[in-house]
Amino acid sequence: MDFLTQILDLTGKGAKAYVLARQIRDRKTRPHILTSLYLSEASSVPYLEALQKRAKLEGKKWLSQQLQMHASDEKKHSRIFAYTLEKYGKKVEPFDPNSKSSEQKASPMFIAYFEGYDREQLIPENINWSVYAASTYVLEASSAKDYKLMAKALPEDNLQERKLKMGLLSIAKDEARHANYLHEVLKRESPKVEEILDFWQARHAKALWAMANHINF
Ligand SMILES: [Fe+2]
């Protein structure tokens, strides 16, 4: 990453951290952020399950096991949010991969992150394993930090908040574990680990800013 991208990265992460902490701390905005988190966790499950099947077909046994655990973790995370939202009296619609509702459309962050890749290159049947491992590694490592930060920002005034805080901390641990196996996948798939990660980290920095343009601070 060049110096300017590093600054962009740091300030982008800072801005995101600020928004997440503020939204989870405030009881009025909390259901909204929990719904976004629910959708992002739930939407990754069918993708990971399809990747797992492909890895198995390609004889990548270790990878297929990792992907199976990954998919079941993300399913568990989406359930934690669905459960909490129900306790707040919010009905959670089961995630439908074919729905085109506004919340389920690709986010500006996702579009910027994968700029230059067409849909066909990114579907689980085709995605290059190094591209999958590196791009997801960066997202998982960043979400591990975000979840830890949200747990810290959450008040502990009642049992529900204390339960959610514990849930967020356990999710943070899982996301860090996902980042670890993805790093290992990348090492197995490519000799240019640092170079590829640098590329995706720089993209992540720019994508955060694409997202920031759509947020009211
Ligand atoms: Fe997750």
Ligand SMILES: [Fe+2]
């Ligand atoms: Fe994850």
